[in-house]
Amino acid sequence: MKDKLTERQKEILNHIQNFIAENGFPPTLREIASHFGLASTFGVKRHLDALKKKGYLKVESFASRAISLNKKSFSEIEFEKSGYDSKTISIPVVGRVAAGSPILSEENLEGMIAIDSNFFKHNKNCFALKVSGDSMINAGIFDGDLVIVSPNEKVSQHDIVVARVDDEITVKNYEKKDDKIFLIPQNKKYEPITVTQKNNFYLVGKVIGVLRWFN
Amino acid sequence: MKDKLTERQKEILNHIQNFIAENGFPPTLREIASHFGLASTFGVKRHLDALKKKGYLKVESFASRAISLNKKSFSEIEFEKSGYDSKTISIPVVGRVAAGSPILSEENLEGMIAIDSNFFKHNKNCFALKVSGDSMINAGIFDGDLVIVSPNEKVSQHDIVVARVDDEITVKNYEKKDDKIFLIPQNKKYEPITVTQKNNFYLVGKVIGVLRWFN
C-alpha cells in the first residue's frame, strides 16, 4: 500500500534510472524538471521525497545529484530472505595452454569460477578453458570465451568437445564415421581435422557451457 | 599521447570508482580532497583534468558530481587489486519475464549463479536473464542463453543492453542519434526498433556477459 507509486512517480523514477544509465551520474532537480517540461523544482522535490519514503531511492539532503537507486527496486532483498539454498561448485579456469603441458597444471591456472549447482549437474572435475581463435564462431564460441569442459563424460556424435591432437588443444565438433574421427570447425575459413592413427589423439572432454565477458 | 597514470592519479581514480560503487553517485571535488587529506580543491581538479585527458573519465564542466567512468578505467585499476580477495558473488537468474511485472519479482526467479569476483568487477545489483529469441545471434547471443546484466551502469553507444519498451523486454545493441534511441538487433531477419516519445522506455541495464549451457 505504502509502496504503491503514482503514475507520475513511476515516470520520474524511470527517468532517473535512464539518466544514470546514460550519463553515469544522477540528474539534478532542475534537469529532471526540464525533462518533463516543468517550471519549478519544488514539484520534483516532492516526488523525490515520495519515492524516498516509499523506499525506491535514497536522497542525500543538501547535496547535489545525490540520488541513488535503492536495491529494493532491483533485486537482493526478496531473494536474500527467501532462504535460497544451493551449493556452488568451484571450477578452475585455465588460460592459454602451453603446448605439451598437462592442461591442468598450475602454470595454466588463471582463477576460479563458481556456479550454482542447480545449473550445473555435471561431475566435479570440470574446468573452464579460454578459447583462442575463431574456428567455432558459428557455434557461438568466440575468441576469448571460456568454455566449460566436463571430462570423462560420454561424448556423442556432433557434441562440441575439447581435444588434444599432437600437443595441440582445440575446440571442435566431434564426429565419428567408420572408425575415423573428424573434428569439425564451425567457420568456413577452416577445414575439418581428420584424426589418423599417426596422431596422438586425446579427447579431453565435452563442452557443456560457454561463458563470455564483454569488456 | 601517454595514457600512463601517475601513482597519485591511480589513487584518485580508484577512489572515485569505490565512491561510486558505495554511494551510487560520484563525489565532489571537496569530498575527494578531504578523503586524501588535501586542503585545496584545485589539486583535485588538476588530477581530474589529467584523468579526463588520458581518457579514463569524463567530467562535465560547471556541473556538480558530473564525473563518469570510462570503460578503460575498469580493467586497469581493478587489475592491480585483484588477487587479494576472491569471494564469489551470487546473482539471481531470471527466466521468462511476465509482461508488465517487475523483472526481479520472485515469480521470475529461476535460481542463482555465483561467479568469482576476479571475473566480475561490476556492481552488486547484477542479475542474469534468460534470452528468448534469436535476434542477437550475430553477437553470439543465442536463444536460451543467459545474459548477465549490470543495472545502473553507464551505457555507451553500441553497448549491448537490456531494455523495456512498453512492457516488452529485449536485448539489443543500444544506439543514440540526435536524441533518438535505436535498439539494433544482430540478425538480418529483424528490424531495428526506434524508440519514440510514445513508448514507455526503460533502460534496464548493460549486458556484461553471456553464459550458455549445452544440454
Add this chain to the structure above:
DNA sequence: AAATATAGTGCGCTAATGTTCACTTGTCAA
C-alpha cells in the same frame, strides 16, 4: 460541498560545488 491528496508555478534564499590565480615544494633529467 468540504476535505484531502497529487501536481505544478514563481521566486528568492542559501548552501554546495566548480573555477581560477598566484605561490610553494620536491623530483628528475638535460
Add this chain to the structure above:
DNA sequence: TTGACAAGTGAACATTAGCGCACTATATTT
C-alpha cells in the same frame, strides 16, 4: 644549475543546485 612537471596551499569568485513558502488547479474521497 636550470627547467619542466607533478603536487599541493589559500583565498577569492562564480555558478549550480537544493530548500521552502505562498498560491493555484484538478481529481478523488468523505
